[in-house]
Amino acid sequence: MPQAWPRLRLAVTAVLLGGVSFWLPLTIAEWVTKRELGFAVGLILPFVTQVAVYFVVARRWKPGAPSLALFMCLGVYVLGPLFMEIGYTALQGGFAEYRGWHDMLFLLLLSVPPLALEYAGPQAIPMILSSAVMLLSYFRFERRRVPHSSNSKGAGARL
Numbered sequence: 307m308p309q310a311w312p313r314l315r316l317a318v319t320a321v322l323l324g325g326v327s328f329w330l331p332l333t334i335a336e337w338v339t340k341r342e343l344g345f346a347v348g349l350i351l352p353f354v355t356q357v358a359v360y361f362v363v364a365r366r367w368k369p370g371a372p373s374l375a376l377f378m379c380l381g382v383y384v385l386g387p388l389f390m391e392i393g394y395t396a397l398q399g400g401f402a403e404y405r406g407w408h409d410m411l412f413l414l415l416l417s418v419p420p421l422a423l424e425y426a427g428p429q430a431i432p433m434i435l436s437s438a439v440m441l442l443s444y445f446r447f448e449r450r451r452v453p454h455s456s457n458s459k460g461a462g463a464r465l
Contacts, residue, residue: 313371313372316368316371316372317372317377320372320373320374320376320377320378320381321377321378321380321381321384321385322381322385323359323363323374323378323381324356324360324377324378324379324380324381324382324385324440325381325382325384325385325386325389326381326385327355327356327358327359327360327378328352328353328355328356328381328382328385328386328432328433328436329352329382329385329386329389329390329393330355330389331351331352331355332348332351332352332389332393332429333389333392333393335347335351336393336394336396336397337393337396340396340397341397342397345428348428348429348432349431349432349435350432352429352432352436353432353435353436353439356378356382356436356440357436357439359378360374360375360378360440360443364443364447364448373444373448374448375440375441375443375444375447375448376440376441376444376448378440379436379437379440379441380419382433382436382437383417383418383419383422383423383433384417384419384422385417386416386417386422386425386426386429386433387413387416387417387422387425388413388417390425390426390429391413
């Protein structure tokens, strides 16, 4: 197995953790209530769950692995349009209104981070807050982590 595969797998895992921990609670709440969530719930719920998942997983994250905070932040934007459409489907929108492949291509295009933020509407506020906390977590907790390298016998470079 090439050397890059374990790092790629960890990066993809962090992206999935970030997106799912942020969007899944909102999506479930929309499906259960069958209505749009209030501003306070929509603001607090995704932000708190993602930050909680970050601090739980960060304790077990391997030194020298890709940045958990940065890839979790990316996951919010990459998976956001998909989860938003799933949530809107509960409200008779989203996938219920899709009529062809061009709609799927539009969803794929929205996975580009700046476009995802534009599409998010009121969810842009928790997305920005979460991004700020993930960036601060990176600079506060991860940037100075020293990876363990088998080639350097314990010495490592700064991330």
